[in-house]
Amino acid sequence: MNYPVWELPMGGGVLIAIVSILHVFVSHFAVGGGLWLVITERHARRTGDDGLLAVVRMHSRVFLLVTLVFGAISGVGIWFTIALVSPSAVSALIHAYLWGWAMEWTFFVVEIAAAMVYWYGWDRLDARTHAIVGWIYFVAAWASLAIINGIVTFMLTPGGWLQGHDFWTGFFNPTYFPSLVARTAFSLVQAGLFALVTAAFLPRTPLRAWCVRYNAAWVLVATLAGAASGLWYRAAFPGWSEAMLGALPILPVVTRWLVLGTAALALLSLWPLLQPRRWRVVGAVPLVAAALLVFATAEWAREAGRKPFTIHGYMYSTGLRVADEPLVAAEGLLAHTSWVDPAAITAGDPVRLGGELYRNHCAPCHTMDGYNGLRRWLTLADEATIAGILPRLAVLRGRMPAWHGNPAETGALAAWLATRRSTESPVPTGATQARRQAWDVSCGLCHTTDGYRPLRDSLAGQSRDDLAALVDSIQDLTDEMPPYSADEAQRERLLDYLAELAATPAGGGAAIAKGATP
């Protein structure tokens, strides 16, 4: 609304995902690995095990190179990336949580300094001082996580902050503690995981086997703790049940992979635990992959759960504030969009203005052919259908913000979107898939068969002619339903699908339609 939108063919969300998944994978290691170092060093010194002490020292070098360089810089990288993709949201966060970031910075500086003194101090510090520096590192790193966690969870569940904008109310929000426990647990998973990798490079001695078993135990115990905290987290997740029924089609998919990844992590850690002598570095590959899957899907679920907001209930992904919606709805979108090409206004071409509207209000989340790609759906719709859907965006499954364009703006955007249609037919060749697609791009945008806003029961027993009459007059049913328009072949395929649905009782075969979300 206020800021220019960076046109990124892959979609800004994908870039944020790439940077942040890599960062959290390492930054959680930076926290948990700190605890691993001090605890393992203490054990080595108490037992007088010089071999183990050498292992800790070797590992601390890997730790330094991975966390201080990649971890620290990619953390700054997330900040860079989100400010490029969602400048309005970052501006709001900087205003609301400036002192949170500033507090975090003090821990960040201590963390960096302690990591360096710890590494460079192996030969300079006495054992006790070295251990204290290690503890300083871990406490600072964990405190840094605890503060960032407050701001990240605030974005998902700002809770009472929405009334009165109180810093600490938003900070200790409904998902703060479950998320903190989950992140702490998975930081310990990372500690064990990275140490398993370095242990694979040790010479084959009993010490190596001990290290492998010890690190596998870190992974297993922490994974189980993380899984338990995940269940707690779920209870505080906004609109969880509805989202899992299909209101947010991506969530059930992501959650399934998250559960799978967590289970794989626990199961795969049993191998080094039970067979430590046979541990090899290739064994770490599936473990690392499982951990990456867990981090990727957990962060994805969090981001998806926040849709369509960047700060839940306060600001949409487009930069529009909830509080400004009535004004924008009354005055039109273009009046509240700063970055409209003056040449497009001078030309007065509605299609070109539609393109400007798209860049400012759709491109923050959508691409044409990549992430949240629109072309596939647009190609199956005509301009009238597009114009009919736009005012109803907030009703769609997948959680979209309301469209506040006035009729002229809606027409302009629809006209521009219609120019984006592909000339190649996107209809699948298989009859079943083609019928399913006809459903996906019409009814499936808002309904499921048996989950969220289910249709099966209300269609049960209706004949094909009844269904045809219903489809042709669907706009009369409620104000929220747009008229159905499609070519005859597509209409026939939809009727086939509906007839099939009407004839199949619930649980009688067809699974819950997950539907495509444009």
Added chain:
Amino acid sequence: MISPVLPFIPAPDALPLPAPAPLLQALLLLTFTLHLVAMNALVGGAVLAVWLRRPGADRQGEAARTATRIGKVLPVCVAAAVSFGVAPLLFLQALYGRWFFTSSVLMAWPWFAVVPLLIMAYYGTYLESFRGTRLGRLRTPLGAVTAAVFLLVALIYVNNTTLMLRPESWPQLHFGNPGGLQGHTGEPQLLPRWLHMMFGAVAVAGLLLALWGQRRRATDGPGGMHMRRLGLGALWTGTLANTLAGTWYLLALAPGVRPAFLGGSGHATGLLGLGVFLAAGLLILGWRAWRRETVALAPVTVTAVLALVVMVAMRDAVRGLYLARHGQAPAAAVETQGLNIAIFAALLLGAVATIWWMLRQFARPAK
């Protein structure tokens, strides 16, 4: 004067600033000065190390040993530059986010590239620090590439911090390439400002090297002496080059801004006068210390610190004058978060004390 591009300057954030602007401004300038010292040590140090290993240089003598010593500490300099860089970026975004976020989006790809570039160069410094001679023939090229990447990162930073002052260039840049695959290379300030910063970096790194060498003379006479002489030479040469780059920079300032430094504004003109005076002082004191090894370094160090502070203040004045050309937007509302400021201050003190304690432990003789 209200220029016609004003609609493109984002409105102030709807949320209030959580502290009075002067406090944020003070924190911005203070932390930026710290960042500058660390950044100068890093970039200047990397450049000096390359100079010491230039083709034809003695590979065995003091020059090579000094280059190795610099290489050992560069990773620490990166860590310090990044740590002290986060805070000013934060306060900058709070005070000038409307300009800064916008200019970042307009040059999104180069700006984003800072992240992978820094990671690369950071690993470059660790390779040199940890592997040193084991790098063999790759050592010199690696150092050169690392230094070049840091110089490039600095250029991208200067590009963004000048583009944010140029709303009149924004629409053309964005609507010409909304993909953000561009810099603002036509900016007259770009090259002189970057050169000014980089010559300054060489000068400050030189001074730090000289101070290090001076300390080292007690245990390693020839080595310490070499570091002192090289460092003071870099300080003097860098400062001399900066008188030229500084003049170019002054001439490259926008017509609406330059006169402020030439009598139009007491504040700006006073700062420039002070800067010129301190630069002259640095050249005289630096020359004496460079040529005579018995001359103490305290006077030149104090002068350099003052010069650095004046440069930071002058840079701030340039920013203020540029932004004022488009009419300062109505001041954002302020709702001071007193408790949080107090917590931050306490944590900052705790951090300083903790780091001081750790460094003291580290500096004690080895166990």
